Amino acid sequence: MAAGERALGAAGAVAFGIAVIAAATAAVEGLLRIGLLNRYIVPLPSEVLASFPRIVVEENILAPFVVTCKECLYAMLLVAVFGILTGTLLHRFVALRAATETWVAALASAPIALMYPLFLVLFGRSATTVVAMGLIAGLPPAILKTVEGLGGTRRVLINVGRSFNLTAGQMFAKILLPAALPNIFVGLRLGLIFCLINIVGVEFMINFGGLGHVINELAERYDLPGTYAAIGFVILVSILFLILTERIERCLQPGT
Amino acid sequence: MGAIGTEARPAQAMAPPPDWVLVVEDLGKRFDTPDGAVTAVDGVSFGVRKGEFLSVIGPSGCGKTTVFNIVGGLEPGYQGRVRIGGEEVRGPHKSIGMVFQEESTFPWRTVLENVSFPLEVAGVARAERHQRARRFISLVGLAGFENRYPSELSGGMRQRVAIARTLAFEPTILLMDEPFAALDEQTRLILGDKVLQIQQELAQTTLLITHNITEAVQLSDRIVVMTFRPGRVKRIVEIDLPRPRTSEIVGSEAFGRYVAQVWNDLREEATRGMAESEIGALSRRP
Numbered sequence: 001m002a003a004g005e006r007a008l009g010a011a012g013a014v015a016f017g018i019a020v021i022a023a024a025t026a027a028v029e030g031l032l033r034i035g036l037l038n039r040y041i042v043p044l045p046s047e048v049l050a051s052f053p054r055i056v057v058e059e060n061i062l063a064p065f066v067v068t069c070k071e072c073l074y075a076m077l078l079v080a081v082f083g084i085l086t087g088t089l090l091h092r093f094v095a096l097r098a099a100t101e102t103w104v105a106a107l108a109s110a111p112i113a114l115m116y117p118l119f120l121v122l123f124g125r126s127a128t129t130v131v132a133m134g135l136i137a138g139l140p141p142a143i144l145k146t147v148e149g150l151g152g153t154r155r156v157l158i159n160v161g162r163s164f165n166l167t168a169g170q171m172f173a174k175i176l177l178p179a180a181l182p183n184i185f186v187g188l189r190l191g192l193i194f195c196l197i198n199i200v201g202v203e204f205m206i207n208f209g210g211l212g213h214v215i216n217e218l219a220e221r222y223d224l225p226g227t228y229a230a231i232g233f234v235i236l237v238s239i240l241f242l243i244l245t246e247r248i249e250r251c252l253q254p255g256t
Numbered sequence: 257m258g259a260i261g262t263e264a265r266p267a268q269a270m271a272p273p274p275d276w277v278l279v280v281e282d283l284g285k286r287f288d289t290p291d292g293a294v295t296a297v298d299g300v301s302f303g304v305r306k307g308e309f310l311s312v313i314g315p316s317g318c319g320k321t322t323v324f325n326i327v328g329g330l331e332p333g334y335q336g337r338v339r340i341g342g343e344e345v346r347g348p349h350k351s352i353g354m355v356f357q358e359e360s361t362f363p364w365r366t367v368l369e370n371v372s373f374p375l376e377v378a379g380v381a382r383a384e385r386h387q388r389a390r391r392f393i394s395l396v397g398l399a400g401f402e403n404r405y406p407s408e409l410s411g412g413m414r415q416r417v418a419i420a421r422t423l424a425f426e427p428t429i430l431l432m433d434e435p436f437a438a439l440d441e442q443t444r445l446i447l448g449d450k451v452l453q454i455q456q457e458l459a460q461t462t463l464l465i466t467h468n469i470t471e472a473v474q475l476s477d478r479i480v481v482m483t484f485r486p487g488r489v490k491r492i493v494e495i496d497l498p499r500p501r502t503s504e505i506v507g508s509e510a511f512g513r514y515v516a517q518v519w520n521d522l523r524e525e526a527t528r529g530m531a532e533s534e535i536g537a538l539s540r541r542p
Binding site: 181253 | 328329330348350352353354356358359360362363364365366373374376377405406407408422425
């Protein structure tokens with residue numbers, strides 16, 4: 001009964017979400033049709049929807065979609081490895097944390113996408129540049145939330161570990177890291193957002209494959225419905241990765 | 257004093273008898289606070305016999321948890337000595353298993369995984385540790401809940417998981433800090449029964465830190481009554497109630513007399529503690 005109610009609740013939430021999006025889309029459509037919004041700047045949502053099959057066929061958007069997904073995946077894997085590692089070091093060494101935490105936080109708000117010329121010099125006009133910029137953009141939240149998660153481990157859980165004579169390695173692997181995982185995944189999800197924005201942004205600016213490149217080309221042709229439809233594919237990448245991180249988190253933390 | 261076989265005697269310096277597995281000698285601990293140094297405990301001495309259930313009771317702020325942390329090896333920088341089986345210990349010791357006041361199960365592990373945790377870190381093979389863990393899960397009355405997560409259990413059940421996990425460590429001495437403090441009175445009595453049953457079945461030497469008189473009398477062979485800050489041993493009360501016991505003992509006349517006796521010892525300390533807390537609160541008002 002409870003499981004049934006939960007399933008019904010979840011289905012209801014999804015239905016409500018879809019209804020909200022449909023209502024907002026209908027509102028924009030209405031505002032455009034009565035002339036309150038400019039059709040030369042914002043295309044009709046109905047036209048955007050209609051252009052989805054067109055850009056799949058004519059622009060072969062699935063290939064750049066896969067390219068962006070791959071770049072995002074590589075960047076996110078690197079964000080996870082380096083973010084958790086750096087966060088752990090900052091948690092472990094208090095002086096290091098005091099010296100760098102503010103800078104890491106400041107990095108999160110820096111317009112990293114504008115540093116693309118530097119990365120072009122370092123890595124050339126390649127996917128490495130795109131991934132590297134995605135990595136740099138995604139790192140700060142992953143680092144900061146790892147530090148927060150490890151530091152926020154309940155004292156009693158640490159004391160349980162100490163009472164069982166855990167080594168430092170066991171304490172980290174069996175108590176600190178699992179306890180910090182919910183925070184770490186929040187950091188990874190935030191990192192994913194920054195990462196994807198930068199990846200698509202850099203693809204757009206250096207015209208090197210991926211969805212950013214397609215958006216650039218469609219915008220250059222003033223194909224507004226196609227541009228917005230391509231942006232829809234970027235949102236799809238984001239949704240896929242958010243679902244993926246949620247699944248991984250649920251696998252790692254089944255009871256929470 | 258002396259009612260129904262009770263032996264109550266003032267604290268005194270002790271030469272540890274050979275059957276004492278845990279000896280606490282002249283413990284002292286000071287904490288530096290913004291309001292100055294506070295002596296939490298001072299000159300606390302007692303011993304626990306093999307298979308005995310000993311409770312330490314006192315008003316809030318008497319340093320009970322400090323004693324718990326020192327004996328468990330979690331509190332550094334204290335005076336005095338803690339000896340287990342004649343060996344002086346200065347840190348967490350394999351002979352001591354601790355059950356904490358706060359909810360301490362690992363939410364990401366099932367009941368079975370929680371209880372088998374100490375065996376896992378000790379390197380016991382999966383099949384064997386699960387088999388051993390199941391025994392302790394059954395002992396605390398949670399058979400059938402092995403694959404549940406703590407979030408699916410009540411507070412009392414979670415505390416039983418924590419107790420089973422500590423028992424799976426197979427400690428010589430079970431050290432518990434107000435393990436039922438967050439539970440309602442009925443659950444507390446029922447869990448008290450369960451603890452009694454386990455303690456009697458395993459002949460488990462147990463040191464319980466509590467502020468609950470009923471719980472202390474229900475479970476203990478002896479009760480160490482502590483003074484308000486600085487915590488000192490005011491009196492050690494022998495509880496001469498028949499064993500095996502159950503929570504039915506709570507309704508007996510003898511039980512009531514012991515409760516009254518311990519309360520007589522505690523009342524003055526609790527009143528002093530309350531008065532000092534109020535004075536402290538007033539002095540901190542802007």
